[in-house]
Amino acid sequence: xxxxxxxxxxxxxxxxxxxxxxxxxxxxxxxxxxxxxxxxxxxxxxxxxxxxxxxxxxxxxxxxxxxxxxxxxxxxxxxxxxxxxxxxxxxxxxxxxxxxxxxxxxxxxxxxxxxxxxxxxxxxxxxxxxxxxxxxxxxxxxxxxxxxxxxxxxxxxxxxxxxxxxxxxxxxxxxxxxxxxxxxxxxxxxxxx
Numbered sequence: 001x002x003x004x005x006x007x008x009x010x011x012x013x014x015x016x017x018x019x020x021x022x023x024x025x026x027x028x029x030x031x032x033x034x035x036x037x038x039x040x041x042x043x044x045x046x047x048x049x050x051x052x053x054x055x056x057x058x059x060x061x062x063x064x065x066x067x068x069x070x071x072x073x074x075x076x077x078x079x080x081x082x083x084x085x086x087x088x089x090x091x092x093x094x095x096x097x098x099x100x101x102x103x104x105x106x107x108x109x110x111x112x113x114x115x116x117x118x119x120x121x122x123x124x125x126x127x128x129x130x131x132x133x134x135x136x137x138x139x140x141x142x143x144x145x146x147x148x149x150x151x152x153x154x155x156x157x158x159x160x161x162x163x164x165x166x167x168x169x170x171x172x173x174x175x176x177x178x179x180x181x182x183x184x185x186x187x188x189x190x191x192x193x
Contacts, residue, residue, distance in 0.1 A: 002026040006033070016041035040123045045094040046082035047129040048179035049104060050159065052189035057162050058102050058133060059176065061153040062144075067172070078155065078165070080176040082126070090127035098131075101152050103142030106131045112182055117174055126175060130183065159183070159190045 004024040012018040017040045025032045049058040061078050068075030083097035091109055099105050109131040116125055144152040157165075165171045166180050183190055 011037065037121060038123055039121055042084045042086070043090075043125045043127070044082055044084050045090040045097065045127040045129065046080045046175045046179065047094045047098055047106075047109065047131055048080045048176070048183060049098070049102065049106065049131055049133040050183055050187060050190060051133055052187065053134075055159050055190060056156050057159050057180070057183070058104065059155045059157060059162065059171075060101055061155055062151060072172075077173055078171050078176065079173040080179050082175060085127075091129070094127070094129050099139065099142075101142050101144050102154050103140040104133050104137045105139045106133060106137060108132070112179075112186075115175075115178070128175065128179060128182070130179065130187075 003026070005021060006024060007022040009020040010017060011020050019038050019040065020035065021038055022033065022035045025034055050056070058081070059078050060081055061076055063075045064072070064077040065075060067077050081094075081098050081101045083093055083101070085093045088096065090111070094109060095106060109129045112128050112130055114125055114127050116122075118124075142152065142154045162171065162180055163184060166177055171177060171180070
């Protein structure tokens with residue numbers, strides 16, 4: 001299989017970059033020409049903080065425009081902490097984002113996997129992490145960076161409640177669902193099935 005990019009046209013370079021790409025796709029059946037749009041916003045990292053003693057996890061809630069225009073009545077989404085890598089490596093990024101968004105300065109982090117979340121149109125690769133937290137790691141209120149127009153609510157939820165919220169469709173964010181299920185399967189000390 002061989003792919004040749006024939007043409008790349010920038011459709012928008014406002015917030016991130018939207019490109020229209022025409023390419024040839026060579027297979028055993030011949031050559032096909034396709035045109036697709038690709039949205040490049042960079043790669044990201046996400047983390048789910050958990051406390052086995054308290055049986056809790058740390059999540060965030062914030063307004064997400066695309067969910068609002070696609071039927072989410074108030075546009076608010078419950079999510080695992082996340083952010084774009086910018087120039088950082090994934091672990092440095094997630095440490096920075098965790099402190100900015102949740103107010104926790106975490107110690108050990110464990111990378112659990114990587115995933116493309118919407119490979120039909122978005123280039124982003126997300127690095128997934130988990131980390132234990134304690135009350136002593138809380139260094140600020142979190143909530144994000146005001147200059148970046150972030151208004152993030154920090155939620156400390158019982159793990160069982162978060163799992164039930166996922167089952168009922170209250171938690172709809174893909175990366176958060178994946179991390180909750182990862183904890184459910186791999187951290188038996190959280191004690192839910």
